[in-house]
Amino acid sequence: MNERDVIDRVRRMAGNPAARNLDDDAALLDGWVITHDTIAEGVHYLPDDPPETVGWKLAAVNASDLAGKGAAPHAALLSLAMRGNGQWEAAFLDGLEQALVEFDMTLIGGDTIALPHDAPRVLGLTALGRAGPATPARGGGKSGETLWLVGTVGDAAAGLALLMDDTNSSGPLVEAYRRPRPLVSAGRALAPNVNAMMDVSDGVLLDAQRMARASGLKAEIDLSALPLSDAFHEARGDGLNTRLFAATGGDDYALLASGGEELLGIPLPGGTRLAAIGRLVEGKGLSLSYQGAEVPVPERLGYEHRGT
Amino acid sequence: MNERDVIDRVRRMAGNPAARNLDDDAALLDGWVITHDTIAEGVHYLPDDPPETVGWKLAAVNASDLAGKGAAPHAALLSLAMRGNGQWEAAFLDGLEQALVEFDMTLIGGDTIALPHDAPRVLGLTALGRAGPATPARGGGKSGETLWLVGTVGDAAAGLALLMDDTNSSGPLVEAYRRPRPLVSAGRALAPNVNAMMDVSDGVLLDAQRMARASGLKAEIDLSALPLSDAFHEARGDGLNTRLFAATGGDDYALLASGGEELLGIPLPGGTRLAAIGRLVEGKGLSLSYQGAEVPVPERLGYEHRGT
Numbered sequence: 001m002n003e004r005d006v007i008d009r010v011r012r013m014a015g016n017p018a019a020r021n022l023d024d025d026a027a028l029l030d031g032w033v034i035t036h037d038t039i040a041e042g043v044h045y046l047p048d049d050p051p052e053t054v055g056w057k058l059a060a061v062n063a064s065d066l067a068g069k070g071a072a073p074h075a076a077l078l079s080l081a082m083r084g085n086g087q088w089e090a091a092f093l094d095g096l097e098q099a100l101v102e103f104d105m106t107l108i109g110g111d112t113i114a115l116p117h118d119a120p121r122v123l124g125l126t127a128l129g130r131a132g133p134a135t136p137a138r139g140g141g142k143s144g145e146t147l148w149l150v151g152t153v154g155d156a157a158a159g160l161a162l163l164m165d166d167t168n169s170s171g172p173l174v175e176a177y178r179r180p181r182p183l184v185s186a187g188r189a190l191a192p193n194v195n196a197m198m199d200v201s202d203g204v205l206l207d208a209q210r211m212a213r214a215s216g217l218k219a220e221i222d223l224s225a226l227p228l229s230d231a232f233h234e235a236r237g238d239g240l241n242t243r244l245f246a247a248t249g250g251d252d253y254a255l256l257a258s259g260g261e262e263l264l265g266i267p268l269p270g271g272t273r274l275a276a277i278g279r280l281v282e283g284k285g286l287s288l289s290y291q292g293a294e295v296p297v298p299e300r301l302g303y304e305h306r307g308t
Numbered sequence: 309m310n311e312r313d314v315i316d317r318v319r320r321m322a323g324n325p326a327a328r329n330l331d332d333d334a335a336l337l338d339g340w341v342i343t344h345d346t347i348a349e350g351v352h353y354l355p356d357d358p359p360e361t362v363g364w365k366l367a368a369v370n371a372s373d374l375a376g377k378g379a380a381p382h383a384a385l386l387s388l389a390m391r392g393n394g395q396w397e398a399a400f401l402d403g404l405e406q407a408l409v410e411f412d413m414t415l416i417g418g419d420t421i422a423l424p425h426d427a428p429r430v431l432g433l434t435a436l437g438r439a440g441p442a443t444p445a446r447g448g449g450k451s452g453e454t455l456w457l458v459g460t461v462g463d464a465a466a467g468l469a470l471l472m473d474d475t476n477s478s479g480p481l482v483e484a485y486r487r488p489r490p491l492v493s494a495g496r497a498l499a500p501n502v503n504a505m506m507d508v509s510d511g512v513l514l515d516a517q518r519m520a521r522a523s524g525l526k527a528e529i530d531l532s533a534l535p536l537s538d539a540f541h542e543a544r545g546d547g548l549n550t551r552l553f554a555a556t557g558g559d560d561y562a563l564l565a566s567g568g569e570e571l572l573g574i575p576l577p578g579g580t581r582l583a584a585i586g587r588l589v590e591g592k593g594l595s596l597s598y599q600g601a602e603v604p605v606p607e608r609l610g611y612e613h614r615g616t
Contacts, residue, residue, distance in 0.1 A: 003422045006390055006397045010420060013405050018383060019416040027416035029383055029436065032340070036385040036434060038419040040427070075326060075337060077344040079387060079432045082314055089314045097321050108327040108335035111346040112318060114311045115428065119348070122430035124387045124419070126344060128337065 024138050025065040025198060026129075033071035033129045037061045038079070041120035051088045053178040054123070055095030061201065062127035063103040064182035064253050068199035070136060070191020071129030073103045073184060078110035079124035083117060092123070103184060134192040139214030141196035141258035147211075147219060147278040148194075148263055150186050150255035152229045153204050157249020158236055172231040180253040185269045187255055193266055194259035203248040203302020207256055208278070209286045215258070218283030223247060223290040227275040240290050250303030332446050333373040333506060334437075341379035341437045345369045346387070349428035359396045361486040362431070363403030369509065370435035371411040372490035372561045376507035378444060378499020379437030381411045381492060386418035387432035391425060400431070411492060442500040447522030449504035449566035455519075455527060455586040456502075456571055458494050458563035460537045461512050465557020466544055480539040488561040493577045495563055501574055502567035511556040511610020515564055516586070517594045523566070526591030531555060531598040535583040548598050558611030 018029040026035040037058070041047055045054050063073045078096070082089045100107060105127065115121065141147075159177030162169035182199070191197060196215055200207045205221065212219035223243040236242050257263065258280055268274060288295045326337040334343040345366070349355055353362050371381045386404070390397045408415060413435065423429065449455075467485030470477035490507070499505060504523055508515045513529065520527035531551040544550050565571065566588055576582060596603045 002394055003390060003420060006388065006394045006401070007420045009398060009401050010386060010388065010415070010418065013401065013408070014415045014417075019414065027383070027385070029416060030340075032338075034385065034417060034434075034436075036387055036418050038387040038389060038421050038432070040389055040421055040423055040430075042424060043421060075335070077335070077342065077434055078318060079344055079346040080314065080318065081346060081348055081430045082311060086310055086314045090317060093314070093317050093321065100321070106327065107318065107322045108337060109322075109342060110318065110344050111432070112311060112315045113346050113348055113351060115348055115430070116350060120424065120427050122348075122389045122423070124346070124432050126342075126385055126434040128342075 026069050028131060028135050031131050033066055033069045033131050033135060034126065035062055035065040036124060036126045038122060038124040040122045051091035052095030055092040056099040056179055058123055058125050059096055059099035059103060059105065060180045060182050060253060062125045063184060064199040064201060066127055066129035067182045067184045067187035068197055068255055070132040070134060070187050070197065072188060073105040073127060073129045075108045075128045076100060076105045077126040078107060080110065080112045081115050081122040082112060083115045083119055083121055103182065132188050132191050136191050136194050136197040138196055138198045138211050141211055141215035141217055141280045143217055143280055143282050145195060145258045145260065145280050146276045147208060147280060148257045148259060149204065149227055149275050149277045150190065150257065150272060151183050151253065152227045152232065152273060153200065153252045153254055154232050154246025154249055155229050156180060156251035157245065158232050173235055177251060182253050183255050183272065186272050189266050189268055190257055190263065193263055194257040196258040198256055200252045200254040200256050201250065202304065203250045204252065204256065205247045205286065206302025209301060211256060211258065212280060212286065215280060217280040219278060219286050220281055221278040221286065221288050223288055225275055225277045227273045240295060243290065244298055248298060248300060248302050334377050336439060336443050339439050341374055341377045341439050341443060342434065343370055343373040344432060344434045346430060346432040348430045359399035360403030363400040364407040364487055366431055366433050367404055367407035367411060367413065368488045368490050368561065370433045371492060372507040372509060374435055374437035375490045375492045375495035376505055376563055378440040378442060378495050378505065380496060381413040381435060381437045383416045383436045384408060384413045385434040386415060388418065388420045389423050389430040390420060391423045391427055391429055411490065440496050440499050444499050444502050444505040446504055446506045446519050449519055449523035449525055449588045451525055451588055451590050453503060453566045453568065453588050454584045455516060455588060456565045456567060457512060457535060457583050457585045458498065458565065458580060459491050459561065460535045460540065460581060461508065461560045461562055462540050462554025462557055463537050464488060464559035465553065466540050481543055485559060490561050491563050491580065494580050497574050497576055498565055498571060501571055502565040504566040506564055508560045508562040508564050509558065510612065511558045512560065512564065513555045513594065514610025517609055519564060519566065520588060520594065523588060525588040527586060527594050528589055529586035529594065529596050531596055533583055533585045535581045548603060551598065552606055556606060556608060556610050
């Protein structure tokens with residue numbers, strides 16, 4: 001029984017309709033959208049990542065789940081399994097607090113425990129958001145609908161690559177990796193007008209495949225249409241491999257939605273990009289094209305966190 | 309900055325009234341009582357504890373927090389930081405599921421991650437309960453009020469002692485340790501009629517001191533009045549040291565409430581014991597008596613989980 005089997009076993013325990021069969025990133029309970037993400041040292045972040053950014057990202061990853069459901073972040077409970085003298089935790093909490101303020105959430109509870117000195121830290125956040133007039137599921141996409149990408153992809157992966165070359169790197173790509181900004185306002189604006197929505201966190205190809213599977217459909221993605229930032233182009237140019245890098249790098253904090261052309265008329269926060277990147281069709285799986293020609297689907301579609 | 313400092317730092321982040329200054333075991337948000345407990349292998353349970361009982365207790369510890377606030381358990385999100393081949397986790401999930409069914413909660417979400425092979429498991433549960441007509445805080449006790457204990461204390465600690473002697477021990481004390489039953493119905497019945505309530509989990513002396521501190525008062529406890537089970541007496545006899553053992557052992561899943569004599573008239577589930585064990589008075593801290601005479605307060609009031 002590996003991680004996948006354990007997840008399937010957990011899924012079978014979830015009988016309540018609020019759980020949405022755990023197919024979604026969040027549950028819907030009485031007007032609250034509720035999500036939980038757990039991260040571990042050495043698995044989801046590196047021991048020498050600045051702790052402020054780990055705190056920021058723990059809040060961001062949860063706020064992004066809420067954004068994908070069109071919910072307004074409201075409250076959070078922190079699970080902090082600490083270790084050592086607490087210096088790392090103090091900086092982690094600084095970053096977490098900044099992000100909670102930024103995303104309009106207050107800490108209402110949680111638990112702090114102390115781990116043995118050689119154990120990796122494990123950090124979890126339960127986030128509650130107020131549901132909007134609609135809470136789109138991941139699996140509501142309809143055949144023939146356009147797949148829309150909100151935001152850009154690849155920036156964080158490009159930022160991480162810069163940091164791997166030089167830990168002193170800075171600039172917008174590094175910022176996208178270190179201090180991602182979930183698209184909460186865009187998510188809330190779009191949610192009532194889409195049939196399916198989710199945040200893109202592990203790579204747009206992987207997440208598009210997940211949406212297609214949950215909707216019982218196939219996703220066709222046009223890599224040429226992927227919205228990339230100027231900073232991304234500047235750092236990595238363009239071309240098929242560059243676009244595959246952007247589409248599979250992960251850590252994106254974008255949104256993926258399935259809906260009609262009326263989405264183009266919805267006012268979004270200034271600077272938010274909305275791009276038609278493909279569509280859902282009858283069938284299964286994923287197909288890719290680039291500049292009008294079909295291209296093979298890469299083996300690795302995104303970032304799936306795994307321990308060893 | 310040790311665990312206590314980190315907890316204080318987290319506390320300062322909690323500005324929302326729903327957080328109740330993190331003084332309580334649970335937050336109150338829009339009719340929902342929300343709590344989160346995290347446990348770690350080697351800290352809160354032993355690597356060779358039967359995994360079913362670890363799963364059961366993770367649900368029970370959260371349901372007990374809800375019971376202490378008079379809430380009806382409803383839903384839960386699981387944070388499962390797994391390790392190894394998943395066999396342990398399968399049995400853990402069996403026990404968790406049994407407890408969720410027993411306590412009337414459904415799993416609505418969470419996160420499963422894989423840890424490195426030598427990392428201790430870290431398991432968290434966020435539980436949501438529907439608030440009753442009143443959600444008593446820990447700090448609402450009034451001077452002169454009686455301190456009431458619901459349930460018995462010491463059974464689980466006595467059960468653990470039996471298991472330390474002989475891992476094949478069985479019987480009601482071992483059952484109290486392995487499969488505790490939070491007093492959910494009693495908590496719901498009492499909540500509208502008390503000024504302060506909390507679950508007793510770390511030892512009644514420690515928790516009474518916490519209630520007194522949060523209420524700005526002093527707790528006087530009469531050890532002679534502590535309700536002990538027949539099985540406990542049979543195993544450990546009686547006497548001052550026996551009662552101090554019961555009062556500081558922890559893992560009790562009892563309730564502590566502050567209120568008037570009218571509590572005696574409230575119908576409780578059959579077999580539920582309700583005992584006046586002392587009172588809240590002006591002052592600070594804790595004082596103890598046994599058979600009419602004051603006795604010194606022991607240095608260790610209960611079980612405070614700490615890693616190393």
